[in-house]
Amino acid sequence: MKSTSIGEFEELVLLTVAAQHDQAYGVSIKESLEEILDRKVNISAIHVALKRMEDKGLVKGRFGGITSERGGRRKKFYVITIAGKKEVDRQYAIRTGIYHQIPKISFGT
Amino acid sequence: MMTNPPRWADRILEWYCRDEILEDLQGDLHEIFRKNAREKGLFRARLTYIVDVIKFFRFYTIKQFKPDSIMQALILLFSYWKTSLRNITRTKLFSLINLSGLAISMSTGILMIVLLAEIHQFDMMHEKRDRIFRVINTFKNGNDAAEPCASTSPLVAQKLAGLDAVDKVVLMRRNASGDFQFEDKTIPLGGFWASTDFLDVFSFEVLEGDPQTALRDPNTIVLTETTSQKLFGNESALGKSLHGLNDNLYTVTAVVKDPPLYSHLQFDFLASFITFEEARRAQGDESLYDWSNMWMYYTYILLNDAAQKTRVDQFLEKTNQEQNTRYENTSYSASLQALTDIVPGPNLSNQTRTRVNINMIWILLALSVIVVLSACFNYTNLSIARSLGRAREVGIRKVIGASRGQVLTQFVMEAIVFSLFAMILALGLFFLIRPYFLSIGEFDLPVNLDFKIWYLVPVTAFAVMTGFMAGFLPSLVLSKIKAIIALKDVTRIRLFSGINLRMVLMVFQFTIAMAMIIATVISYRQYRFAVNFDLGYDTENVLNIKAQGNDSRKLALEFSRIPGVQAVSRSIMIPSTGDSWGNYAKHVDPADSTIYNYNLVDENYLTLHNFTFLAGSNFKELPDGSVSREIIVNEEMLRRFDLGDPIEAIGKQLTLLDEGAYQITGVVADFQFKTIDSGNRPFVFKQSTEDYAIINLKLRSRDMQQLMGQLQDTWKQIDQVHPFEAEFFDDRIEEAYAEYTSIIKIVGFLSLLSISISILGLLGMTIYLTQSRLREISIRKILGASESSLALQLSRTFLGAIIVSGVIAAGITYYFFEVRFLSNFAHRINIGILDLGSGLIIISLIALCTMGWHLIKVVRANPATILRSE
Numbered sequence: 001m002k003s004t005s006i007g008e009f010e011e012l013v014l015l016t017v018a019a020q021h022d023q024a025y026g027v028s029i030k031e032s033l034e035e036i037l038d039r040k041v042n043i044s045a046i047h048v049a050l051k052r053m054e055d056k057g058l059v060k061g062r063f064g065g066i067t068s069e070r071g072g073r074r075k076k077f078y079v080i081t082i083a084g085k086k087e088v089d090r091q092y093a094i095r096t097g098i099y100h101q102i103p104k105i106s107f108g109t
Numbered sequence: 110m111m112t113n114p115p116r117w118a119d120r121i122l123e124w125y126c127r128d129e130i131l132e133d134l135q136g137d138l139h140e141i142f143r144k145n146a147r148e149k150g151l152f153r154a155r156l157t158y159i160v161d162v163i164k165f166f167r168f169y170t171i172k173q174f175k176p177d178s179i180m181q182a183l184i185l186l187f188s189y190w191k192t193s194l195r196n197i198t199r200t201k202l203f204s205l206i207n208l209s210g211l212a213i214s215m216s217t218g219i220l221m222i223v224l225l226a227e228i229h230q231f232d233m234m235h236e237k238r239d240r241i242f243r244v245i246n247t248f249k250n251g252n253d254a255a256e257p258c259a260s261t262s263p264l265v266a267q268k269l270a271g272l273d274a275v276d277k278v279v280l281m282r283r284n285a286s287g288d289f290q291f292e293d294k295t296i297p298l299g300g301f302w303a304s305t306d307f308l309d310v311f312s313f314e315v316l317e318g319d320p321q322t323a324l325r326d327p328n329t330i331v332l333t334e335t336t337s338q339k340l341f342g343n344e345s346a347l348g349k350s351l352h353g354l355n356d357n358l359y360t361v362t363a364v365v366k367d368p369p370l371y372s373h374l375q376f377d378f379l380a381s382f383i384t385f386e387e388a389r390r391a392q393g394d395e396s397l398y399d400w401s402n403m404w405m406y407y408t409y410i411l412l413n414d415a416a417q418k419t420r421v422d423q424f425l426e427k428t429n430q431e432q433n434t435r436y437e438n439t440s441y442s443a444s445l446q447a448l449t450d451i452v453p454g455p456n457l458s459n460q461t462r463t464r465v466n467i468n469m470i471w472i473l474l475a476l477s478v479i480v481v482l483s484a485c486f487n488y489t490n491l492s493i494a495r496s497l498g499r500a501r502e503v504g505i506r507k508v509i510g511a512s513r514g515q516v517l518t519q520f521v522m523e524a525i526v527f528s529l530f531a532m533i534l535a536l537g538l539f540f541l542i543r544p545y546f547l548s549i550g551e552f553d554l555p556v557n558l559d560f561k562i563w564y565l566v567p568v569t570a571f572a573v574m575t576g577f578m579a580g581f582l583p584s585l586v587l588s589k590i591k592a593i594i595a596l597k598d599v600t601r602i603r604l605f606s607g608i609n610l611r612m613v614l615m616v617f618q619f620t621i622a623m624a625m626i627i628a629t630v631i632s633y634r635q636y637r638f639a640v641n642f643d644l645g646y647d648t649e650n651v652l653n654i655k656a657q658g659n660d661s662r663k664l665a666l667e668f669s670r671i672p673g674v675q676a677v678s679r680s681i682m683i684p685s686t687g688d689s690w691g692n693y694a695k696h697v698d699p700a701d702s703t704i705y706n707y708n709l710v711d712e713n714y715l716t717l718h719n720f721t722f723l724a725g726s727n728f729k730e731l732p733d734g735s736v737s738r739e740i741i742v743n744e745e746m747l748r749r750f751d752l753g754d755p756i757e758a759i760g761k762q763l764t765l766l767d768e769g770a771y772q773i774t775g776v777v778a779d780f781q782f783k784t785i786d787s788g789n790r791p792f793v794f795k796q797s798t799e800d801y802a803i804i805n806l807k808l809r810s811r812d813m814q815q816l817m818g819q820l821q822d823t824w825k826q827i828d829q830v831h832p833f834e835a836e837f838f839d840d841r842i843e844e845a846y847a848e849y850t851s852i853i854k855i856v857g858f859l860s861l862l863s864i865s866i867s868i869l870g871l872l873g874m875t876i877y878l879t880q881s882r883l884r885e886i887s888i889r890k891i892l893g894a895s896e897s898s899l900a901l902q903l904s905r906t907f908l909g910a911i912i913v914s915g916v917i918a919a920g921i922t923y924y925f926f927e928v929r930f931l932s933n934f935a936h937r938i939n940i941g942i943l944d945l946g947s948g949l950i951i952i953s954l955i956a957l958c959t960m961g962w963h964l965i966k967v968v969r970a971n972p973a974t975i976l977r978s979e
Contacts, residue, residue, distance in 0.1 A: 026137035027144075043137055044164040051130075051169060063133070069143045073136030 006053065011091055012037075013049040017059055018080040018088055025065070025075045026050070050078055058084035112151060114142045114158040122162045126170050134165065185515070186522070193523040197530075206873045207488050207527060210866045212534035214484035215575060217477040217862065219539045220546060222567050223560060228470070231371045231452040235312045240276070240415050241448040244269070244408040244425075245457060250439045250704055259407065259451075260459040264398045265443050266304075266408040268428055274417035277306040279409040280382055283461065288658070288830065289353035289378075291340045295830050298336060298353075300376035301407075302385045308363070310411045311374070317347050318363025324381040330359040331379040333367045354380060355388055373451050373461055400432040403441055404459065409448075421445060437700070473855070480862050483621050485579035486614040487870040488524065491877065492583035503587055516588040524580020525573055532572035545858075612910055615874070618867040619914030620921070623948030625860035627922040630947045631940060632856060635931065636849045638785075638938045640842060644685050645780025647719040648838040652806045653683055654820075655834040659827055661801040667823050673810035674820075678713035679801035683838070684782050686845040693766040694791070696750040702766070703749050706782055706790050709797035715741065715777065717807050724755035725775030728796050737796045740765075741775035746791035763793075771795070784845055785936040805838075864952070868959055871907065875960050879903060879967045887972035896968045903968075904960055911956060915949030922948075 006014065016032050017024040026046055033041045053059045058081060065075035080088070113119075122135060138161055145154035197204045232238060246261040266280040286299035308320035308331070315323075316334060323331050330351060337346040346361045353359055359380060368375050389397050396402055412418065425443045433440045446454070454467055503516055511519075539560070656664060661679050669677045682688055695702045708714075712728040723744070731737055740763065744755070752758040755776040764770050779789055810816040817835075824833040879886070886899060923945060931937045 026133065027140050030141075042164060043141060043161055044167070047130075047134060047137070047165070048167065048169070067140070069140050070136035071139050073132045073139070075136060076133035 006056075006058070006087065009045065010049045010053060011088075013046055014053060014058060014080065014084060014088060017050075017078050018085065022077060022079050024079075025077050053084070054078070056083075057081060058087055112143075112146055112154075114139060115155050118159045118162045122165065125166060125172060127172050130170060134170070138162070138165075185518075189519045189522045190526065192519070193526040196523060197527065202876065203491055203873060204527075206869045207491060208531050208534065210484040210487045210869045211528060211531035211575065211579070212538060213862055213865060214481045215528075215531055215535035215572065216538035216542060217859070218481050218571055218575070219535055219568055220542065221474055221477045222571065223539075223564060224473070225470070226561075226564060226567075227371075228452065232373055232448055233371065234369060235310075235448065237310060237312070237411055238448050240412045241310060242410050242412065242418065242421075242445045243448060243451060244410065244443050245446045246403050247442045247444070248403065248439070249442075257455065257457050258403065258459045259457040259461065260404055261406060261408050261443050262398070262400050262403040262441065263406050263408070264400050264402075264432075265425075265428070266406075267398060269408070269410055269421070269424075272421065272424060274412055274414070274420045275410050276413045277310050277411040278304070279307050279310050279411075280304040281307070281407040281409075282382065282385055282405050283407065283459075284405060285354060285378075285380055285385075287354050289340070289351050289359075291349065291351050294340060296336075296339055297831060298377040300378035300380065301374075302382045303331075303379040304382040306411075307379060308365070310409060313368060314366040316364045316366060317345060318361075320363060323363035324379060325383075326362075327381060327384045327387050328357055328359050329362045329381045329384070331363045331365060332361055333365055333377055335367050336377045337361075337364045357384065357388075359384075375461070400441060401436065401439070407461065410445075418445060438702075476855075476859050479621055480859060480866070481575060482578075483618050483863055483866050485575060486618055487866055487873070488527070488579035489582045490614050490870055491873045492520075492524075492580070499587060513588045517584045520584035520587050521577060521580045524584070525576035528572045528576025528579065529569075531575075532568065535572075536568070542858075612906070615870065615907075615910045616914050616917070618863070618870055619911055619952060620918045622860065622863040622867040623914055623918035623952050624922050625856060625863050626948040626951055627918060627945060628926075629853060629857045629860050630944050631922065631926050631931075631938075632849060632853045634938050634944065635934070636846060636853060638936075639846045639849070642781065642785055642936060645721070645778060647717075648685075648842065650808045651718065651838040652808055652820075652835050653838055653841065654804045654806065654824075656800070656802050656804060657828065657831045657834065661804060664804050664824075664827060667827060668804060668806055668820065671816070671819050671823065673808055673816045674806050675809050676713060676717045676807040678717040678805045679711040679803065680714050680805060681709040681797060681802045683803065683841060684708060685780075685784065686841050689783060692768075692793075694746075694793070695764045695766075696752070696761075701750075703791060705746065705793050707793040707795060709795050709801070711796065711801060714805065715794065717805055720780065721778040723776045723778055725759045725773070727775060728794075731796050736798055738769075738771050739774040739796070740771045741777060741794040742773055743777050743789075743792040744779045745789045746793065747776065749791045765793070781936070786934045788935040864955065867952070868955055871956055872959050872963070875904075875907070875963050879963065883967070884976065886967065887970075887976050890968075890972045896965075899968045900961075900964045903964060907956065907960060911949070911953055915946070915952070918948050919945040 012033060013029055016029045020028060020032065026043060029046050029050075030041050030043050033046075050059065050061075054061055059078045060081050061076050061078050063074045063076055065077065066072055067075075119135070122138070123131065126134065138158060141161070142154050142158050145157055235241060243259065244261045244265050245257060245259055246265075247255050247257045249255040260283070263280055266278050269275050270278045281304065282302040285302050286297070288295050288297050290296075303324055305322075305325045307324055308315060318331070323329065330353075332340070332346055340346070340351070341349060346364050349361050351359045351361065386397060410421070412421065422445060425445065429440075429442045433442070506516055506519075507513075654664070654668075656679075665677045665679055668674055682690055689706050690708070691704050691706050693702045694705050710728075712730045715722075715727050725741070728737070728739060728741070742758075742763075746763075747753065747755065747758050750763070752761050752773075758773055758776055761773050762770050763773065775794075777794075780792075782789065782792055806820075808816060820835065821833045882903070886903075889899060890896075923940060927940055931940070
């Protein structure tokens with residue numbers, strides 16, 4: 001079984017794929033992330049992340065959605081798989097767990 | 110309105126990207142492009158698109174070469190090779206023309222490659238070279254131009270030694286030369302005084318002795334292998350004592366291998382610097398560490414870490430400012446120069462040996478690139494012109510299924526094959542021109558131009574690149590040809606911007622050739638002007654002999670006895686050849702000092718050389734031991750200090766720095782003291798208190814050879830050790846302008862090359878053009894056109910190109926010479942119409958001959974036979 005550890009950026013992409021549920025593709029993921037993170041995201045980085053995760057079995061792709069804007073080319077939609085959902089849940093659990101361990105920190109007035 | 114992203118970027122993407130992922134990837138890019146075009150404007154959108162295409166160029170997106178397509182590619186390549194060969198042999202004439210053109214130009218390319226490879230090797234043998242820096246000094250006096258020098262003051266070495274960033278400092282002095290004696294042998298040697306760390310910093314291979322201590326103590330000396338051989342034969346030199354420099358005894362502490370050819374430091378020996386320093390101090394001379402004492406010493410430093418260079422630069426900046434406050438009009442500014450920047454490098458004064466001027470290298474490089482381009486354009490021109498002939502072949506290939514890319518590859522391959530053949534020829538040519546190039550020894554390039562085997566790698570790469578450049582354009586044209594049309598009716602094919610492009614290329618070639626010709630003509634004229642320039646005194650038949658330590662009076666006496674020697678005089682230097690000796694002088698105002706040049710001469714000098722006296726009288730013979738307080742000056746000196754006209758100036762006094770007051774007893778007319786690129790400076794003639802280094806003889810004889818023989822015999826009687834060194838003044842002057850002879854030779858050579866290339870191109874074009882218009886010519890002839898009008902019509906396009914080239918070439922060379930080159934000379938020729946037109950005239954003549962011969966053949970042919978065979 002391939003190791004399923006993923007990087008920070010890939011995790012964000014994976015989350016967005018899950019959030020957009022069956023409507024996620026390159027450009028939609030890019031725009032969503034740019035809005036949330038408030039910084040520029042490069043489309044090639046997203047494509048690389050999607051490809052890696054597809055190889056690891058965390059997402060699955062299907063073709064569809066031709067528009068004239070794309071010059072007649074199909075979109076590739078990505079859907080999260082069971083393994084992918086497990087991974088997302090796992091990451092969430094880890095982060096929330098540590099977060100709840102933080103005592104009240106006062107940073108001064 | 111649907112705008113599209115840049116087509117060419119799209120095509121690049123399609124070219125490199127795998128088919129499986131191309132669709133959605135490209136789709137995404139297009140979608141983003143549209144959005145950006147709407148929101149941010151077309152420019153931003155296109156920019157982002159291009160950047161993204163580049164960013165997508167990754168391992169996972171690139172098409173993989175599948176095994177069977179490699180086989181395919183190889184088979185295809187092999188078939189291209191066969192077709193190329195077939196094509197080449199089929200059109201022998203054109204092939205020959207193209208081949209020669211390419212070969213000729215590539216031989217210069219090869220020359221440049223070898224030259225650069227060799228020069229690059231300079232000083233590469235030093236292990237610590239990345240951390241070694243030389244301290245150079247820029248000297249500026251008053252309003253004179255700043256003069257950068259390779260030498261600096263020892264004070265710099267002292268100050269730098271205290272810095273953290275500096276690991277070691279090497280201090281050297283030049284002009285350590287003289288006779289060395291061991292037992293019965295006396296040998297003249299030349300070398301440096303060098304400080305203790307010299308052998309540590311520089312990597313000269315030590316054969317005997319300890320490099321750490323060899324130069325530490327006074328009166329020690331390090332010899333090179335050859336020197337040791339000369340003095341001691343096969344015996345070990347260590348520990349032996351030599352009698353030499355400054356009448357000292359030196360102990361040999363080490364022997365090193367001879368400095369290689371590629372070292373900017375050349376020497377027969379190294380004497381320990383401390384010997385020199387102590388000797389100076391013993392004489393009471395404390396000026397060694399003066400900031401202004403910068404003419405004879407070299408300082409090299411070894412940094413702990415090359416990155417520390419900026420710190421040292423800053424330190425030097427500060428030191429410069431501190432030290433220069435002492436001097437009013439003059440400044441000495443020290444700075445660092447990396448060891449690897451010495452050769453090739455900027456033109457500094459006082460270099461340790463002849464330099465390789467980096468500007469010269471750039472110029473040579475530019476010129477050879479131009480020549481290669483010229484040949485490529487030949488190929489391009491001819492190939493495009495011949496496209497019609499190949500059109501049917503292209504049509505068939507496309508019908509069988511060749512893609513446009515494949516057709517393109519085929520023709521580029523053909524050009525590369527061509528180029529590789531040309532390369533073989535070029536290599537042969539290179540060996541032919543190599544001795545010619547090396548003989549341009551005037552700029553004394555210490556290179557052998559040995560061709561090492563590994564040079565074949567860059568040379569082949571160069572050949573392939575040339576082939577690609579030459580073949581790319583015609584391949585584009587040929588691959589565009591549409592299959593159906595090609596097969597159906599060959600004459601209906603329209604060549605892509607055919608005429609204009611070809612004419613442009615032709616004009617380019619002609620312009621280059623003409624510009625070279627004009628450059629040669631002008632350079633040659635300036636050179637002859639310089640050599641024949643009236644210096645204001647006589648140099649004809651004056652022979653200058655080096656005294657080499659012998660009593661000059663005795664030599665003068667002996668020489669004067671020989672019949673044929675009309676007059677004898679003595680001096681310490683030879684003017685008008687580039688050397689200069691200078692000092693400072695003041696008149697009445699203690700704050701107003703000027704730099705002047707001088708020559709120490711005896712009482713016969715001025716009359717021997719026929720200097721024009723404007724007032725006063727010549728020197729008288731000085732009895733031994735007495736000192737004269739008289740000087741003879743030139744008009745420029747009078748102007749400088751407002752001394753009035755020559756008669757008024759007699760009797761006035763000048764104070765010379767470090768020498769005291771002198772009285773003006775004579776005034777001579779201005780003469781050209783430096784080479785003709787400089788104007789005049791104030792000049793002083795003085796008599797010397799020490800011995801003179803040069804004997805001047807005015808000769809007159811029918812049999813010069815016999816006279817020279819007699820002189821040589823006389824010399825041998827007085828001095829058996831040193832060879833007789835004499836040179837005619839006129840020869841020496843020619844040598845001073847030797848740099849220009851080398852420029853002329855090179856430019857002349859390149860002119861020949863570019864002319865041949867252009868003419869080959871012209872020939873090819875003419876042949877092609879007439880062949881394709883054979884039918885038209887015959888018909889016209891039948892209809893009654895005269896032969897001359899036919900010839901004129903055919904050559905009209907070429908005549909136009911030649912005239913346009915002539916104008917452009919004249920413009921370019923005029924600008925270059927008038928504004929850039931000749932403006933550096935105080936005395937120079939005027940560029941005339943004939944000079945500028947020379948290019949046009951010569952090319953036109955040659956073109957007329959080549960074109961003419963062929964045209965006549967064609968135009969005279971019997972129209973009936975031509976039409977019958979159509």
